[in-house]
Amino acid sequence: MDQTQQAIMDAIQDVDDRILDIIELYRAIWPAFNNTPVDSVISNLYDAYKANGKLADAVDKGWVKR
Numbered sequence: 177m178d179q180t181q182q183a184i185m186d187a188i189q190d191v192d193d194r195i196l197d198i199i200e201l202y203r204a205i206w207p208a209f210n211n212t213p214v215d216s217v218i219s220n221l222y223d224a225y226k227a228n229g230k231l232a233d234a235v236d237k238g239w240v241k242r
Contacts, residue, residue: 185236188231192232195221195225199218199222202217202221
């Protein structure tokens with residue numbers, strides 16, 4: 177992996193970490209969030225987390241280049 181790809185992967189990992197931190201924060205504040213507006217926020221955050229993982233896979237495979 178070259179330096180540019182490593183920088184992209186580091187940025188993707190940083191985004192992953194931040195999304196997971198936000199999810200954990202929401203869960204700490206609202207432990208019983210099912211069927212509340214918080215539920216849809218967490219669902220959207222998980223979708224963003226999964227999409228970020230797909231981007232990381234595409235970068236690894238060389239499909240996405242800077």
